[in-house]
Amino acid sequence: MPVKIAIIGAGISGLSCAYHLKKYRSKAETYVYEAQNKIGGLCGSYTEKGFTFDYSGHLLHTSKPAGKKLAEELLRGNKKTISRQAYVFYKGKKIDFPFQNNLYALDAEEVSRCVSGALKAYAKPATNTDVFSGWALSLYGKGICEAFMFPYNSKLWNYPLNKISSAWCGKFIPASALEDIIKGAYGKRKKAFGYNSVFDYPQKGGCAAICEALAADLTNIQLNSPVKNIDVKNKTFTAGGKKTHYDKLVSTMPLPELGKAAKGLPAKIQNAFKKLKHNSLYVLNIAFEGKAPKGHWFYFPEEEYPFYRVGVQSAFSKNSAPKGSFSLYIEFSLKQNGRADLNKLKAAALEALKKLGFIKEESKILTEKWIYIRFGYPIYDKAYAKARAEILAYMAKQDIYLLGRYGAWEYSFMEKSLLDAAALAKTLSKVKL
Ligand SMILES: Cc1cc2nc3c(=O)[nH]c(=O)nc-3n(C[C@H](O)[C@H](O)[C@H](O)COP(=O)(O)OP(=O)(O)OC[C@H]3O[C@@H](n4cnc5c(N)ncnc54)[C@H](O)[C@@H]3O)c2cc1C
Structure with a gap:
């Protein structure tokens, strides 16, 4: 034909x-x-047991x-414009996203490490800005990179950061000015940063x-x-x-x-x-009885959390979860075409959610589904x-x-x-x- x-x-x-x-x-x-x-x-x-999930929240x-x-x-008429409430969990603290513009929430010693690192980077920028690690160091300095930029992006990309080009960075990572880093070290700002500060759903x-x-x-x-x-x-x-x-x-x-x-x-x-390379992802869509954690999504740079990001699907629309319950999408990254033991991954994720206070020991799972995304992020090597x-x-x-x-x-x-x-x-x- x-x-x-x-x-x-x-x-x-x-x-x-x-x-x-x-x-x-x-x-x-x-x-x-x-x-x-x-x-x-x-x-x-898809909708299951009264919960509507995306294949990982899509805003x-x-x-x-x-x-x-x-x-x-x-x-x-089927659209709501929502202002982002996103956070980074770091050393047991819930820091407003983006991390580098909200240093005020860290301990004093950590603030000083991040700010002095940013000042040093400003005075003597890294030269290898064509790769992610050099790009991030030149903009944010060693303190911010070691606390957030490097561990988070290593988890997300599952690929060496000195082998990823910085070609994609400007659009997706708020390229904070030194002034914003410093102002954010003194207190909460009203200014919105990044491409995703407002979204429709x-x-x-x-x-x-x-x-x-x-x-x-x-x-x-x-x-x-x-x-x-x-x-x-x-x-x-x-x-x-x-x-x-x-x-x-x-x-x-x-x-x-x-x-x-x-x-x-x-x-x-x-x-x-x-030569084309990519990482692969698992997403666990899961719903619980009870009250949702406050926020739209959360970033997890630390190794103790098996996931790199958790989003609250039910926070985007009241129609996506029955009353008295909430739904999460939990994202895990793997190397290209990687697979994982899903029972182990789920057990580790539930433990971490309990530690975070997102769920309780007795929280009942109402529905759950694993999604495998073989082509997650194309890798810019x-x-x-x-x-x-x-x-x-x-x-x-x-x-x-x-x-x-x-x-x-x-x-x-x-x-x-x-x-x-x-x-x-x-x-x-x-x-x-
Ligand atoms: C975890 C994650 C979260 C994301 N969150 C967001 C977000 O919040 N906001 C946002 O804007 N974007 C987000 N994205 C990006 C978004 O998913 C993509 O930009 C979008 O899906 C691209 O759509 P597409 O139609 O190009 O590709 P796809 O959605 O992949 O569609 C391609 C289609 O082609 C079909 N297909 C494949 N092979 C064949 C074949 N041989 N013959 C016929 N059909 C075939 C597939 O079944 C599929 O239906 C996210 C991506 C991921 C991985």
């Missing part, structure tokens, strides 16, 4: 592309192929006017409500249809057992998987695919930029467009997925098919 525009994946990127394409072209020209039996991908949600951070406008268009249906809105008017979404055997020369693939010819292909499937599915790639490109650029350039020449955090292999969030997809739809609106 010939298809003019085929989109691999009905996650937020693929659906946004199809949603925007229908503004320019006939709906009949675009087909979305989804491997799973439902839409949404990582931005999906919509919009920083651009077009992103805000699209969020309004998609969610209309659908009040009904979890994050999946965004994808549902994108898909509402689309007709050609084929579920249970993993795309395989992509013949880039002859422009064909198989999906749901059928061979299909395409004119343009948009891929949101994880880039390393595209490398395996695509046939007839030149040796240079095959080699570039081999030294080979990353060149390998990715070679693959993107080659694929574009074959009329294959790569989209989304995993498709385009970048550390990005939902707003970028939505808007990059809108931009690609505009580009595709101009091509003759």
Whole structure:
């Protein structure tokens, strides 16, 4: 069967592309192929025993006017704008996030170590700022790096910090000025820091409500249809057992998987695919009887906690948990394709939650589910930029467009997925098919 525009994946990127394409072209020209039996991908949600969970809490951070406008268009009355309440647990203290701007909460000796480290870094910045460790040292100094930046990011990335490039940092880590570090050492600030200080969250249906809105008017979404055997020369693939010819292909499937599915790639490109690295994650979605800890999410730099972050899913919408109960998403990082003993991990997590006072000895678990995210964060090592650029350039020449955090292999969030997809739809609106 010939298809003019085929989109691999009905996650937020693929659906946004199809949603925007229908503004320019006939709906009949675009087909979305989804491997799973439902839409949404990582931005999906599920409901169990009255609790609505995301596949790890997914909050919509919009920083651009077009992103805000699209969020309004998609969610209309089903959206609440929320101000972040996030904390770092450090040496038994609950410190406001970001750590480096809230040093006032630390012991005096620790404050002085962090502030003097920041002053020294300012006077004599590190020179190797192209890697994460050098970048962080030059901005925050040794004290802050040793207390938070290094242990937290080592836990999250599961990769040596002196081998990760700093290319992604500016957008995601509040690059505090020295003045903010010092002012924050004296007392609590009103100023909001970072890309996620305010976020939107659908009040009904979890994050999946965004994808549902994108898909509402689309007709050609084929579920249970993993795309395989992509013949880039002859422009064909198989999906749901059928061979299909395409004119343009948009891929949101994880880039390393595209490398395996695509046939007839030149040796240079095959080699570039081999260089892509990522970590893997487990998420434990779990609900308890009782009262939720106060806050939206918490960071854990210390080794004694098996997780790197815990979020309170029920804090984003009162509709996501029955009264008298609350729900958490607990995130664990592993090396690439790593696996763990989930019974041991859960036991360690429950012990840690008790120690933190998040749950009591007798707290009853109401529902729980483990989620494995094989492609968690693409790793920006030294080979990353060149390998990715070679693959993107080659694929574009074959009329294959790569989209989304995993498709385009970048550390990005939902707003970028939505808007990059809108931009690609505009580009595709101009091509003759
Ligand atoms: C732990 C975690 C927390 C996050 N939190 C946030 C957050 O709070 N806010 C935020 O903005 N972003 C967050 N993100 C990022 C967000 O998840 C991604 O930006 C987003 O999911 C990208 O969407 P996508 O459609 O590109 O990819 P995906 O969601 O991965 O969708 C891709 C789709 O393609 C399908 N697919 C794969 N292979 C094939 C195939 N061969 N054939 C057909 N279909 C296929 C998959 O089943 C999937 O449905 C988080 C990510 C993680 C890992």
